[in-house]
Amino acid sequence: MTLNQMPTLRTRTPRKKAGGQALPRQxxxxxxxxxxxxxxxxxxxxxxxxxxxxxxxxxxxxxxxxxxxxxxxxxxRSKEEILHEIIQEPVSKTSRDNLRISSLNFDAEHRLIANIIARLYRFLKNGAAFTILQNDRKFLSGHGDFEYVEAVKNKSIELLQSTLNDGMQTGLFRKGIDTSLMIGAISRMLSSAASLFRSGDIVSMDNSLSYPLDNVVDFYLDCILRMVRASSRVDDPIPRAICQELMVGD
Amino acid sequence: MTLNQMPTLRTRTPRKKAGGQALPRQxxxxxxxxxxxxxxxxxxxxxxxxxxxxxxxxxxxxxxxxxxxxxxxxxxRSKEEILHEIIQEPVSKTSRDNLRISSLNFDAEHRLIANIIARLYRFLKNGAAFTILQNDRKFLSGHGDFEYVEAVKNKSIELLQSTLNDGMQTGLFRKGIDTSLMIGAISRMLSSAASLFRSGDIVSMDNSLSYPLDNVVDFYLDCILRMVRASSRVDDPIPRAICQELMVGD
DNA sequence: GTCTATACAGTGATAGAC
DNA sequence: GTCTATCACTGTATAGAC
Incomplete structure (x- = not known):
């Protein structure tokens, strides 16, 4: 099932302006x-x-x-209330993802992978909301009613930062990564996935024919790990499956 | 000199509403x-x-x-004319960059590096314009008067695509890169540099104290090459100097 | 629950005084 | 070359009929 074919109930009848009999749907x-x-x-x-x-x-x-x-x-009540209702749930789910991931007993690489998969999974399930969060961040950050968005974003950055630092210390990642630059690069890179998922020709995770989606996830995991891994480890297999289980049950 | 300190001639006098003597500037x-x-x-x-x-x-x-x-x-004449004047030159310079780079007798890796450096250089010189091109791309692409923007973007993609394909064939880059995904990833990643450059605490290229800027350029070159290079070459030095000369003389 | 009608502020843009 | 004044339009939002 592609994202564009989700059951939207878009009743596209030409809107009977007058004379239409009342529908029996009390x-x-x-x-x-x-x-x-x-x-x-x-x-x-x-x-x-x-x-x-x-x-x-x-x-x-x-x-x-x-x-x-x-x-x-x-x-x-207002246009802004609509926006709130669109982004609130995705944001709070992101927050829960962060908590869940940071409480894991995995090493830094596994936590990074779990983080990436979680983000991609959220993009897939709610691409529009995350596109808004990305594109309208200027509006959101300058607006007091949306402080909770900024707060979660900051927490996400902290999580990535500590993960990168941990990985560098334990030797899984190469030394000397500029974490600020790297976090920006990873975030922007992943945001290119949001639009991909919204283009509609990527298959959902639940589907048994989920080859294309898996391809995309593999691509981003591969790229990001190549950027951060210690050189001796670039060709190591990517332990994806164990991290993926985190997302079961939403 | 930081970008924010460029000679803007922002005559911030409190605007003498009335009674100000005429300035002798005929x-x-x-x-x-x-x-x-x-x-x-x-x-x-x-x-x-x-x-x-x-x-x-x-x-x-x-x-x-x-x-x-x-x-x-x-x-x-209009708000749109202002926008045109802001983006026209940066866009046409990007176009010239593309032509210059594709006509080089360098191998794929050198052309990729030249491409990246050229983009970063343009971001540095004209961060605002490129931020607009990035953020308002929806408006620009849906507007007939700005077709030249889309055209140059497409050319840029073609250039990257052929460069990646070339690199894979000659063995400089690893086999099996999904060029569409990779181009999206690289583009977004680099766009994170635009905002960096505009934050103001990065030093210009002309400056002898250009350490921070060089750091940033090195960071992005390093990341992108790690993503595309054949595994055996990830630790090869990055031939940056030779590519950088391209940008002398604008 | 949806429509009609409208208030009211803000928008891009113009004409003409100075 | 800049200001004043204003236009026509579009924006969000409301009140009340149905």
Whole structure:
């Protein structure tokens, strides 16, 4: 299943402006309400990630969701509330990933790999949200209501930093890596995966035909390990499987 | 000299609203006009790169340049014209870099290194413009008037692609690199340098005290070569000097 | 739960005084 | 060459009919 084919419930009927008989769905009222909200969130995430939060207008969102602009405010108090709902969960899941990984009894290389796989996994499951976090970071960081985003980002950096330092000390990684530069390089590099995953032609992890996705994960693991590993270890196998189990059960 | 300390002629006098005696600068009329324009371009580039083109308003630009909004239109026909003037030269210089590099009689590794150095050099000389090209690529690509940007980007990708293929065939690079993924990874990675250069604490190339900058260039060369080189060559010296000469004389 | 209608601030841009 | 004043438009958001 590609990401673009997820069950979006995008009821693309041409919107019967008038005279349409009332649909007999009273019994699904709550479900319908939930779906509508979810649909609005998905449409918004799509647009925000594509054009940027500030450049996306309420009218654009309403158009795509077959709404009129005013009706959005039945579900959300403001445009910013929509953004919050889009990014809150991905951010808090990232935070939990960080905690889980830093509490592992693995060596630095395993923790680095687990970190990378976790990030790629989050990108895959929620590419739009992470694209927004990446592209609109200026807006988010300058805005008090989104401080929790910055906080988690800082924690992620700390985790990577300590992992790199640990690896250098134990000899798994080459000496003399500039950790600040390396963290920036790795982060940007991985962010190129987010757009990849959102292009739609990569297969999910759960799928038995997950060859293409595995390819992508292998690619990034390979590249990053080549950058940090001690020269004598560049051709060592990559212990991916053991790290991957971390993500089971979300 | 740090980038932030370049001679910007930012005449930060508190703007004498009224009663100021006329400055005796008739003889510098043309020069003054040029400087004003240049100042506006620099202020705009700064703001566009920081907040995004669409999110930056004419009034913000006017404020920072000690203008009133309407006066901007004496120098520029539109906001978009400002953007054009900011990015046109950097883009065309990038294009020339590409041509120069692809016409070299160097092997693939040397061409790759020259490519990286050229990009970093452009980032250094014009960080704001390249940040805009990076951050607002969605706007630029969806806009007919900026097709030349996309064209140069595509050429850059082609150059990298042929360089990587060449290197794999001649055995300088390891076999089986996914060139599409690798180009994306390298591009994003290098883009992290643009923001670095703009943070202001990196020293220019011309400067004899250019230690920090050299450090950064070395870092990226090292990382990228580790990603692409055949395993047997990861510890070979990096022939940087010979490639660097390409950039002399802009 | 959705629509109509609209308030109100902010946007890019213009015309004409100085 | 810069300012004043203002236009037409688009932005988010609200109130109330249905």
């Amino acid at each position: 019994q699904f009222k709550d479900l319908a309400a939930f779906d509508r909200r979810a649909q609005l969130l998905e449409v918004s995430a799509q647009l925000f990630s594509e054009f940027g939060f500030e450049s996306t207008t309420i009218r654009q969102i309403a158009d795509r969701a077959d709404f009129l602009p005013g009706s959005l405010y039945y579900y959300f | 003889q510098f009329k043309d020069l003054a006009a040029f400087d004003r324009r240049a100042q506006l371009l620099e202020v705009s580039a700064q703001l566009f790169s920081e907040f995004g083109f669409e999110s930056t308003t004419i009034r913000q630009i006017a404020d920072r340049a000690d203008f009133l909004p309407g006066s901007l239109y004496y120098y520029f």
